[in-house]
Amino acid sequence: MRRLFAIILVCALIVSVGVGCKKAAVTPTDQVVNLGSIFGMTGASSSFGIAEDKGTAMAVEEFNAAGGATIGGVKTTINYINEDDTGLPEVGASAVHKLIDQDKVIGIIGAQTSMVSLAIAPVLQAAGIPMISPSSTNEKVTLVGDYIFRSCFLDAFQGRVMANYVWNTLKLKTAAVLYDNANDYNMGIAQIFKTSFESLGGKVVAYEAYTNEATTVDYKPQLTNIKAANPEFLYLPNYYNGVALQLKQARQMGLNAPAGGGDAWDSPDLVTIGGAAVEGAIFTNNFSKDDPSPLVQSFITSYTTKFGEAPAGVSSLAYDATGLLLDAFKTCGSIKGSDIRDAMKNTTFSGIGGAYKFDENRNPVKSAVIIKIVNGQQTYVTTVNP
Amino acid sequence: MGQFLQQLINGIQIGSIYALIALGYTIVYGIVRLINFAHADIFMIGAYMGFFLAPVMAKVFGGAFIPTIIAAMFITGLLGFVMEKLAYRPLRYKSRLSALITALGVSLFLENFCALDFHLFGVHLVFGPQFRKFPDLIVTRQIAIPGNLGLSIPNVVLLDVGVSIFLMVLLFWFVNKTLIGKQMRAVSFDKPTASLMGINIDIVISTAFIVGAALAGAGGILYGTTYGMLAAPYLGIWPGMKAFIAAVLGGIGNIPGAVLGAYIMGISEAFATSVDSNLGFGIAFAILIVILLVRPSGLLGKFMPEKV
Amino acid sequence: MTFLRAHRTIATVIAFALVYVVIKVLNLVGIFNAYYIQLIMLAGINIVMTVSLGMVNGFTGQFSIGHAGFMAVGAYTSVMITTVWLHASVANPWVGYPVFIAAILAGGLLAAAAGYIVGAPSLRLKGDYLAIVTLSASELIRTVIRVSSFLGGPRGLGGIPKFTNLEVVFVFAIVSVVLMRNYLFSSHGRSMKAVRDSEIAAEATGINTTRQKVFVFVFSAFFAGISGGVFAHLLQFIHPDNFSFMKSLEYLIYLYVGGSASISGAMVGAAVFTVLPELLRSLQSWRMVIYPLILILVMIFRTEGIMGLKEFSFILIPQRQRKEVSA
Secondary structure, eight states, X not given: OHHHHHHHHHHHHHHHHHHHHHHHSOOXXXXXXXXXXXXXXXXXXXXXXXXXXXXXXXXXXXXHHTTOEXXXXXXXXXXXXXXXOTTOHHHHHHHHHIIIIITOOSOEEEOSSXXXXXXXXXXXXXXXXXXXXXXXXXXXXHHTOTTEEESXXXXXXXXXXXXXXXXXXXXXXXXXXXXXXXXXXXXXXXXXXXXXXXXXXXXXXXXXXXXXXXXXXXXXXXXXXXXXXXXXXXXXXXXXXXXXXXXXXXXXXXXXXXXEEOGGGOSTHHHHHHGGGGTTOEEXXXXXXXXXXXXXHHHHHXXXXXXXXXXXXXXXXXXXXXXXXXXXXXXXXXXXXXXXXXXXXXXXXXXXXXXOOBOTTSOBOOOEEEEEEETTEEEEEEEEOO | OHHHHHHHHHHHHHXXXXXXXXXXXXXXXHHHOOOOTTHHHHXXXXXXXXXXXXXXXXXXXXXXXXXXXXXXXXXXXXXXXXXXXXXXXXXXXXXXXXXXXXXXXXXXXXXXXXTOOEEETTEEESOOSSOEEOOXXXXXXXXXXXXXXXXXXXXXXHHHHHHHHHHHHHHHHHHHHXXXXXXXXXXXXXXXXXXXXXXXXXXXXXXXXXXXXXXXHHHHHHHHHHHOEEOOTTTXXXXXXXXXXXXXXXXXTOHHHXXXXXXXXXXXXXHHHHHOHHHHHHHHHHHHHHHHHHOTXXXXXXXXXXXO | OHHHHHOHXXXXXXXXXXXXXXXXXXXXXXXXXXXXXXXXXXXXXXXXXXXXXXXXXXXXXXXXXXXXXXXXXXXXXXXXXXXXXXXXXXXXHHHHHHHHHHHHHHHHHHHHHHHHHHHHHHTTSOHHHHHHHHHHHHHHHXXXXXXXXXXXXXXXXXXOOOXXXXXXXXXXXXHHHHHHHHHHTSHHHXXXXXXXHOHHHHHHTTOOHHHHHHXXXXXXXXXXXXXXXHHHXXXXXXXXXXXXXXXXXXXXXXXXXXXXXXXXXXXXXXXXXXXXXXXXXXXXXXXXXXXXXXXXXXXHHOTTTTXXXXXXXXXXXXXXXXXXXXX
C-alpha cells in the first residue's frame, strides 16, 4: 500500500509541475510576450542577483510605459518573468528550460554568474533564443554561439585600463595585487593587470591571493606580506564587500598606498562598510553617477524612488542589457529569435554605460570611466575609450 | 622577524575567536556525544544580534560594547536552550546518527531562515543576504609596540584576546568550582550512573547547551567588532568548521584541549595563508587528518574504549 | 498474470520499458516538453547518487557527508576524456558514444580509487569523525580542482557535448540500481547490516568490519563517479562549486527523508526532492528553509523516513520457489 502511495505521489508531483507552471505563465499572444531572466536570487552572491533583477524589472516597466513595441500591427507589452538559479548551474538549466518550453520567452536576461551562463548558453543557442548577460565576464560565454551577448566588459579591458592609468597618469612604478583565486572574475582581471603593468615597465612586487570572498574575512596574513614588499599601488579587483574589509585591514596595519579596483566596487555599501579606509581609492566602472546626462540622472532618481536604495553597478548593467534587447525587439518588429538577434548585433543602443556596439564575439565595445572616492562620494575622474 | 611576529599576532587573534566557538562544541560533545552542527549558526546569530542591538544599547546605556555582548550572550544562551529542548531532547535515547542528522537540519534551517528577506506587517524579516556593516562598538586605534620592529597592533586584537581569556577563566571556574559544574563533569563521565546519583540530567544538559551557546554568542560579537562586516547568515560555517577541528585537535570533550587546539589552528592558519591561500584553506583539514590518523583522541584527550 | 508474477524480473523489465515508451510518446505529442525530460533525467541521476549514498549511510550505518566530492572526480575525469583529450562529439555517434561510455566508466573507477584513499585510513574512526573526514576530503578534492588550471580551475570546464539523453539515463539508472540491489541483497549486504546494527557483535562473528566498510565505501564512490559523468554531459558545463558541501547535504536530505534503510526509500527521496523545487518555484527562497524543517520533523517523528524498511516489489529478489516435498 505504501509503495502504491509513493508511486502515485511521485506521478502526481510530476504532472502537477506542468499544470502548476502553466497557470503561472502567460501564453504569448499578440498583446503580451514574455521576457525571462535568470539570476541568483538566493544562495551565494544573491545580493547581486537581486540588484540585477531590480534593474531588469525597471527597464521592462519603462519599456511598457513608453508604449511597448508594435509587432505585426498590434501593440505588444512585456511580461517579465524572473527565475532563481540559486547560484547553481543545474538549477539554472532547469529554469531556462521552463522559460523556453513553458513560458515561450522571446529572450533571456542572464545569467548573473559566468558559471550559470555557461550552463544555459548552449540551451539557448540550440533553441535560437537570444541571451544577454549583464555580469558574466568569462570570455567563453559569448563564444558558445551567435545568440549569446553580454553587456559588461571583459576582464581583459578593465585590467589594462587600470594598468595604463597607474603607469601613465599616476606614474607609479610598483604595484601589489590581492585577488580571489576561487573566482574567475577577480583572477582574470588580476592576471591582465599584471601582464599589462609589467609590459609597460612596471613591477608587480606582490601577487597575493585569498580563497573565496564569501568565506574570507581575514586578509591580514596576505596584507602582511604585501606590506613587507612596500608597493606604491595596491590593486584589489574584487567585490566591494571584500574590498571594504581589505582596505580597512590594510590601513589598520599602516599600509597606506593608493588603491584601485574594478567595476565590482560599485555599490553604496563600499563606503558604508569601508568608511575612511576607502577614501581616495579609484576604480574602473561602466558609468559615473556624476554624469550629467539626463539618461543617467533619471535612472538614478527613478531607481532610488522605486526601490528605496541607490542602484548598484550591476543594476545598471542589467538595466542596459534589458533596454538593449527590448530596443532590438522593437526595432525588428518580430518575436522570432533570429530577427531579434540580428537587430541586437547591429544595435546602436545608448544606455547608462554609453553607446553600445558589439564586436564579432558579441562583446560590447564601450568606454570605461574611472571613479574616485572623494569624501565618501563617487566622483568622476576621466573616461577611457577602447 | 617583524613579519613573523605580525603573523603570530594575526594567528593569536584568529585563535581567540575560534576558542570561544570550540569551547561550545567540546562542552556539548562531552555531555551528550553530539557534534552540534548548529553551533556555528548560534555564533552567526550572536554576531547579528550585535548588529541589531548595538544602537539600542548605545542609547540606553551610553557605552555599547559591554551591554551588547551581555545581551547577545543572553539571547544565544536562550536559543541554545530552546534548540536542545525542541530538536535534540526527543532524540536523546534514539540513535546518535539521527541526532547528528537533526543537528545538520537545524543548522541548515537557521542559516536559510535567517537569510530570508521579506516584509511582514512592515517588519523586515529576517536578516537577509545583504552585507551588513557591524556597528563600531569601540573606537579602533593602533597601538605601537615599543622597539624598532615597526609593529603595531590594532586594539581590537587586545580586545579579542582579553575577552576570550576572561570568558575562558570564567568557564573554568564554573566547571570546576560550582556544584552544577561538578554535575556536568559527572554526566560527561558516566551519564546513567550520574542520574542514579540523583543528578537531574535534563538540567545539566540544558546548562551545557546554554553555556556553550553563550560563549559562541560572545564570539560572534567579537567577530563583528574585529572585522566590521557581516557578510551573510552563512558566515558561521567556516569558522565553525575550523573551531570544530580545533576541538577535535585538542581532544573533543576536553576544555583546555579546545583552547589549545584553537590557538594552534589560528596560528597555523595565519602562517599557511601567508604562504598560499589555498594552503591556508586546506591546512585545517590537513591537521585534522593527521591528528585522526596519529592520535584520534586528540592532544589532551583520553582514549575512551567503546563498551558493549 | 501468474506467469508475470512468477517471473518477476521479466515483468519488471516490461514495466520499465512501458514507462519509457509512455514518456517518449508524451514527448512526441508535445505534452512532455524538453523541460520535463530534463527533470526526469536529473531525477534519474539523483536516484543513483542517493542509492549509492544509501549503501554507506543507510545499510552500513556510517555517516559520510562528502559524497559530492566523488561525483566531482567522476565528472571531471569523464569530461577530460571526452572533451579535452579526445574531442568526442555527438555528431559522430558511432565513435562518440563508445568514448562516452568508456569515459564514464573511467570516471567511476577514479572515483572509486578516491574512495579507497579516503576510506581506508578513516573508516576505522567512529561515526562522528568520519563525517568530518569525508567533508574535508570533498573540500580538498574541490580545492585540487580549483588550483589545477588544466582542469579549468575557477573558470570551470565547458563545451561538453550533450551525450546524456533520456535513453542513456534510463539505462544507466536501471543498471546501477540493479547492481547495487544485487550487492545489498547478497551475503555482503547482510554483513553490512550486521556492521550497522552492532559493530562489535559483527566483529565477534568474524566479519572484518573495516574491510567491509571500506569495500562498500569504494563501491558507492564508483557509482557516484559514474553519476558525475552522466551529470556533466547533461549540463554541458562543470565547475568546482557545483560539487560543494551544499550538494552533499542535498543528497543526505533526499536519503534520510526517503528512508535510509531501503533502496526504495532512497529512490523515493531523490524523485520527490528533484521534482519538488520545480513545483515550488514561487517559494524558491523558502526552499532551503522548508527542506531542513522536513528533515528535522522526519527525524523526530518518523526516523525511518517515508519508506521505512519496506521496499518496492520490483526491488526485492524473488525467493526461489520451493517445490513441495512429497511425503
